[in-house]
Amino acid sequence: MKHNHFRTFVQFIFTLIFNSYFYFVNTFMLYSGSLKKVCCPGLNCYSCPLAVTSCPIGAIQAVAGGMPHKFSLYMFSFLGVIGMSTGRAVCGWLCPFGLFQDLIHKIPFWKYDIKYKFRIMKYTKYMVLIIFVFLMPAFLVDDGGYSKGPSFCKYICPAGTVEAGLPLLAIEKSLPEIGMLFYFKLSILILIIIMTLMMKRPFCRYLCPLGAIYSLFNRFSIYNIKRDTDKCINCLKCEKVCPMDVKLVNIGKDTECIRCSDCVKACPVSALRNGIL
Secondary structure, three states: OOHHHHHHHHHHHHHHHHOOOOOHHHHOOOOOOHHHHOEOOOOOOOOOOOOOOEOHHHHHHHHHOOOOOOOOHHHHHHHHHHHHHHOOHHHHHOOHHHHHHHHHHOOOOOOOOOOOOOHHHHHHHHHHHHHHHHHHHHHOEOOOOOEOOOHHHHHOOHHHHHHHHHHHHHHOOOOOOOHHHHHHHHHHHHHHHHHHHHOOOHHHHHOOHHHHHHHOOOOOOOEEEEEOOOOOOOOOHHHHHOOOOOOHHHOOOOOOOOOOOHHHHHOOOOOEEEEEO
8 A cells, every 4th residue: 555545544533433433323312421521633514514623723712712711731731742752743644634734635636836935824823823723712712701712613614614604504404594704714615625725734834833843843743754864866756746835854844744754755765763752
């Protein structure tokens, strides 16, 4: 099995594991069992009809927006352990919305060569993390001091729209009038889909707050991609296949590296390898 096919297979398996509540077709009720106390390591909407786990970004907002407003030690310990262990490997191998983008990009369409352009925009996802995940849920409150909701989920998250909003709207025809907020989020999803048709993983590059958290650990994670400079012939085949446009000199250390290992498989002289520390 080719590496790309194997990675897609792994992504499918984990997406299926995180979304395996098929009993929904009988109950039409979201799963609320004990597994919902566990977070999916990737971006997967809590309200997806098939979801059996929670979304880490949603959980962070719920704690930040609760009364009293708190810092989620559990969530950051959970994400910290994953980050220190594998960096952004979750983005490349386990994230359901990462799989969604990979599949959309395979559709024949005009492709835009974005390599090393707009790199400054990678910092947008850190702004999204700080403003929509931390600040707005904690400080955008009503007269009683209660949060007005999980702002990232409410105003931006395309994963929530495709995994929960659209399926629930299709299933429950009698839902209350959806209003302009839904159409606003739908427009964000459509824009991301169009961008994904043209380039690889635009949401991961520019908007994903979970990717922003994991990226902070990339340089220090136990699992990494190593480059043997003695073997390397600087053919740059690794750069050509990288979905995140990581440069040769930064492989394994760049905050954008999702540990997909496409570069490892593309190297003709085996100068790159998956390694521990």
